[in-house]
Amino acid sequence: MKSLQRILLSLLLMSATGTALAQYYSGEHTYDGENQNEASASVTTGKNIITGPCIGNTVHYKHYFNDHWSVDGGLNAQYTKQLYGFKAKGEYHFKVKSFHMFASAELLYNRYFKYKTNEIDGNISIRFERGYWDITLGETLINYTIGESGYTELPTLTFGAHATLKPRTNDWNVGLLFRNYDDFYYENWNINWGLDGYYRLNPNWKLFCEFNIRPAGSMSQLASKYETTGKVGVIYRWK
Amino acid sequence: MEIIMKTSYTYILFTATLLAASGLFSSCEKVSPQGVLLGNTSVDDRVKQSMLFYTYHGDDMDWYLVDSIEEYSFLVGSDSHITFDPGRLSEMMQTGIENDDLFYCHLGDLADTKPEYYYNTKLALYDAKRMWKSKYLRPLIDEYHSEADGVYIDDRVIKEWKNNCRVWDDWNLPFYPVVGNHDITHNGWTLFCDQFKTSFYEFTVKVGGQYDRFIFLDSANGTLGNYQIDKIEDNAFHNDGKEIRNTFVFTHTNIFRPSLNEFASTYCREELYYILNKLSEWNTTIMFYGHVHAWDDRYFGECPNGKMVRHITMPSMNFVDHPNGGDDLLVRVTVKKDGSCQVDRIGLHCKERTKQELDELGYYTKTK
Structure with a gap:
């Protein structure tokens, strides 16, 4: 049974990488003045207390117009969760002294089929980035609709912190992350934490991975197991 | 360099x-x-323990209104955060007993987690139990005949006369709390469990041929947890076949955020949507929450019976938030003959007592 799971996982990863479209690597300014396109694909698997074992794919595409402006879009398909989403994001990069700063606006749509719920999130954030760490601060508006009932949550603080062992220019890295969001969801006051890392195969190809613990009840001071996931993927960039 | x-x-x-x-x-x-x-405490462990208790005592919790009574009420309070002075809880109980409310519910964070504070809470509830028994059980005990197979605890209610309830002390005060995060923050489940036994339970009130259902969920950790969700999905409380008129659900962690001054919900996204769907599926009349110490009242989610779920988030009743009390710290729900519900906000006004006064009453007041 385990072998079957491994084979299935490998096939999914291969299919995902084969049709690689996108995933930008969070917290990294990758524009080198030459390659303007970046695409990635990843597979995520883990366990959620509501939906049980979970597996899914995400794909991203990012286009750099120049050193300042970029746009990206992504798709998320979580098969066992029956959660499907897409997002669009615009980002402006500028420097203040030695800080790289990124102001961004994002729109995210999620359809939770299992719970008949449509969710639309709007986020504005600013990210401060140095060689070994980055911090993100922002605000998110979350609206959800079930049947004819809808509710827009009051603006919620978005925050993230990420530190790496090596400078971002290194060919490999591992990092530690704390944040209340992920690529395809925003939480209120639940603090995800985990490890991530990458290995650069050559100037165009890079492998990345992430281990993410998503608890419930962080601000109840009784953070509990909610979801644990592992993600592996590949990034390709070109002119 | x-x-x-x-x-x-x-x-x-x-x-x-x-x-x-x-x-x-x-x-x-x-x-x-x-x-x-x-977190240092597991919701799964609490719910497993609660289910064991429910297996043996669940039936004892049910209420049967006598045929001539078609209307009843219950009282709801939240976040008393008892430390030295449990006065607000005592006032809540006194208010309920004087008004002949059938029972009293509490939405968690009853006491801040310390054995001394639980001791004070226990004393306050013991006084309330004495008051309740004097009013409702004394006449019964005086007139008790051993051949009875049921017992009228007042002129409205009949309870099954179980062998294990024939002793005066075995009658429980009808006080139904859910567990809150501050109840158990420092491994306080042992303290809570010692007094209240269970954090996940349900009972029904039979009115005529129909039942009103009361469900108490453990969300102290900001999640119901895997085991509790499994039990909910397995319909652990065996109400099949009962004609349910109203369903009332009580839990600690809020879903809706009253204002920017309060924390948002700490349920993760899928779980939040799961709960909202489940409440609709249950045809919930009112869902009560505590945790954020502020009032919120809204309708969200259509039920199969065509009605909307009403979500009430309760203000706290503690001395820190309301040193002078307030006219709207409790809620009384009156369930009428036709099944409709009237929600009234009820005041609590007592002031915090001095340590000397509390000492004289036997409460623990030492800071160290």
Whole structure:
């Protein structure tokens, strides 16, 4: 049974990488003045207390117009969760002294089929980035609709912190992350934490991975197991 | 030089992380900062223990209104955060007993987690139990005949006369709490469990040929947890075949956020949507929440019976938030003959007593 799971996982990863479209690597300014396109694909698997074992794919595409402006879009398909989403994001990069700063606006749509719920999130954030760490601060508006009932949550603080062992220019890295969001969801006051890392195969190809613990009840001071996931993927960039 | 600078940055960052971690892992009295990343109590364990209790005592919780009574009421309070003075809880109980409310519900954070505070809570509830028994059970005991197979605890209610309830002390005060995060922050489940036995339970009130259903969920950890959800999905409370008229659900952690001054919900996204769907599926009349110490009242979610679920988030009743009390700290729900519900907000006005006064009454008041 385990072998079957491994084979299935490998096939999914291969299919995902084969049709690689996108995933930008969070917290990294990758524009080198030459390659303007970046695409990635990843597979995520883990366990959620509501939906049980979970597996899914995400794909991203990012286009750099120049050193300042970029746009990206992504798709998320979580098969066992029956959660499907897409997002669009615009980002402006500028420097203040030695800080790289990124102001961004994002729109995210999620359809939770299992719970008949449509969710639309709007986020504005600013990210401060140095060689070994980055911090993100922002605000998110979350609206959800079930049947004819809808509710827009009051603006919620978005925050993230990420530190790496090596400078971002290194060919490999591992990092530690704390944040209340992920690529395809925003939480209120639940603090995800985990490890991530990458290995650069050559100037165009890079492998990345992430281990993410998503608890419930962080601000109840009784953070509990909610979801644990592992993600592996590949990034390709070109002119 | 650059390498030295970068290495210094790394060490500064590492040291700062260590300092932050040491701050997080050092606990103060009422809060548990390390719990922000890793809680020290498991909802699954609590629910397993609660289900064992329910297996043996679940039937004892049900109420049967006598045929001539078609209307009843119950009282709901929240977040009393009892430390030295349990006066607000005592006032709530007195209000309920004087008004002949059938029972009393509490939405968690009853006491801040310390054995001494639970001791004070226990004393307050013991006084309330004595008051309740004097009013409702004394006439019964005086007139009790051993051949009775049921018993009228007042002129409205009949309870099954179980063998294990024939002793005066076995009658429980009809006080139904859910567990809140502050009840158990410092491994306080033992204290809560010792007094209240269960954090996940249900009972029904039979009115004529129909039933009103009362469900109490354990969300102290900001999640129902895997085991509780499994039990909910398995319909653990065996109400099949009963004609349910109203369903009332009680839990600690809120879904809706009253204002920017309060925390947002700490349920994760899928779980939040799961709960909202489940409430609709249950044809919930009113869902009660505590936790954020502020009032919110809204309708969300259509039920199969065509009605909307009403979500009430309750204000706290403690002395810190309301030193002078208030006219709207409790809720009384009156369930009428036709099944409709009237929600009234009820006041609590007692002031915090001095340590000397509390000492004289036998409450624990020492700070160390």
